Amino acid sequence: MAISLAPAALERVQGFLAATPGALGLRFGVKRTGCSGWSYVVDLARDERPGDVVSEYAGVRIFIxxxxxxxxxxxEIDFHKQGLNEQFLFRNPNVAGECGCGSSFTTDADKAA
Structure with a gap:
C-alpha cells in the first residue's frame, strides 16, 4: 500500500495533528456518493478500527x-491554497472517470460491474 503526502499536505496534516490532542493520524478512504459513485473521506483518526490498514508516511500514520x-x-494527497480557498487534492491512479464538478469518481472496477 502506498499513500503519499505532497509537502503542502504533509505540513497541513502535521498542523492538524499537533493541534488535536489524542489524534493518532490521518483517516483516508471513500464513501459511495455523488453522481459518479465515490467521494473521498479525510479526517483525523482518533481510533484504530477493526479492518484498518495502517501505513506511515514521513511520520504521519494513515488509517484506511x-x-x-x-x-x-x-x-498522492496534496493541499492547495488560492486566495481564501483551501482544499486537499488527490492524484489517484485508480480513477477512471470523474463527475463534471469533480466531487466524485469511478474506478475501472466500477465500470466492469
Missing part, C-alpha cells in the same frame, strides 16, 4: 479501511 484500500492505493 479495508474496503477503501483498492480504490485509494497509490494516491
Amino acid at each position: 479501511d479495508a474496503d477503501s484500500l483498492p480504490m485509494v492505493d497509490g494516491t
